[in-house]
């Protein structure tokens with residue numbers, strides 16, 4: 001599968017299942033989507049998080065924490081409004097993982113929003129709507 005097919009696969013999933021509310025957030029689900037999005041959007045350069053936690057997070061849907069040597073820790077909420085929101089939040093956290101791994105800094109500034117055109121065009125996915133309170 002090439003990158004373009006991977007993007008088509010993601011878009012198709014969002015079109016057909018984006019509104020699905022009934023799904024369980026599991027480590028397997030996060031692993032699957034991390035890898036597919038990593039390939040489709042980040043040229044597979046992102047290291048998988050050292051630690052992935054699924055729990056009820058107050059006031060936000062996901063979080064990304066800097067760890068040693070460019071690695072990150074990832075937290076995902078147990079509940080999402082729908083599948084599209086889950087993917088949207090995961091991409092958001094993946095941009096933070098990219099920032100930390102490649103640029104050494106996590107922000108919601110320019111290096112965050114420079115991803116918006118790519119994500120909107122290539123995945124037809126909203127970007128930057130759920131900015132965490134930090």
Ligand SMILES: [Zn+2]
Nearest residue numbers: 092096131132
């Ligand atoms: Zn953020």
